[in-house]
Amino acid sequence: MSMNLSSPQPLGPLSVGNVVSASLRVYRDRFKLYYRLAFIGYLWVLIPIYGWAKFSAMIGLLSRLVFTELIERPETVDQARSHVMPRMWNFLLAGILVALIVFGASMGGVLIFGILAGVLGAILGQSTASVVVLILLGAIALIALIVGYLWLVARLLIVEVPLAIEDNVDATSAIGRSWKLTAGYVSRIVLIFTVAFLISIPISVAIQVATLVIQVVLAALFTRGSALFVLLYYVLVLGLSFAGGSLLIPFWQAIKTVIYYDLLNRKEGLGLQVRDSYPQ
Known part of the structure; x- marks a missing residue:
């Protein structure tokens, strides 16, 4: 299905490629704004508790701005902030609850895995065959743990998005909304995030390389472990991390918001939701 974000009609159900393409397009069109907001959000991280709540709300602000672009009713930053910031502590609480x-x-x-391994080890003994069986069962259990982890993360992936967009939603009900909307679409969500992760790899690699370069240059100029070396290293690396994170966070929030948009369209009818939340 072709994508056209400028269409006056809500988009129909999106393919995996459409979700990623739409996210990249919105991110590209509003890059400067989203980058600036993300960087400001990162600066708030330096202030404990209150700053963390502000950072969480800034993430929600990005989601709301992306969503209003998708439904072609864009809001200014001030308009979006007036809706999001009163829920600042709910964003922080939602993040804590999800964690x-x-x-x-x-x-x-x-x-559970440890208990089962101990019980099976006691039953099977320490023969070669028993060790092989335990290794195989351990591999199966590890795969099950990974699959279960991915399933749970996918179900809680978009918690901050309905909190930023919908009315009468708090931290706990936002978790419920994410759980409801993602039901039956876990494999699709994991696939979308796998594609998005592959796209983001070059930026992550560039940040790691730049960090290594900083370390090598500083080691050549200053005594490794000296106070000046440590100070400059952490200041530069922190700045680089903030700059790199500010590139990635808007992209990931765009992905999450387009997923929310698509799930809302598939499950509840986007038109009704838009009329309720954004009166003409």
Whole structure:
């Protein structure tokens, strides 16, 4: 299906390629604005708690701006901020809750795996055949853990997007919205993010190479481990990380928002949602 973001009608269900293409197009068209907002958001990270909440809200702000571009009712930054910033602490809370859910589920899976491995080891003994069986079962369990982790992350992937866009949504209900919208589309979401990850690799590699260059240059100019070396290294690397992250975050938020747009269209009818939230 061909993509045309300038069409006056809402787009139909999107293919994986369409989702990535639409995200790249919106990101490209608003690159300077999104980069500036992302960089400002990163600066807030330096301030504990309040700054983290501001950063979380800035991520939501990017999602709202992308969504309004997709539905061709673009908002100014001030308009979008007036909706997003009052929910600043909800964005932080949602992020904390998602992290706790993923961490708890991961630790639970590892604990269950450890218990089963111990029980099977005690039952099967230490013969060569038993070791082979345990290794095979361990490999299967590891694959199951990875699949389960990806499934859970996919279900909670777009939590901040409905929080930034929909009315009467808080941190917990945003998690519920993500869970509801992503049901049945996990494999598709994982595929989209795999493609997006491959696209982002050059930027990540460039950041790593630049970090290595900084370390080599500073080591040639200053004594490694000296106070000046450490100070310059961390300042430069932090600045580079912020600059690189500011390139990637708008791209990932565009991906998430287009996924949300597509799921909303598929499951609930985008037109109704748009009328409710954005009156003519």
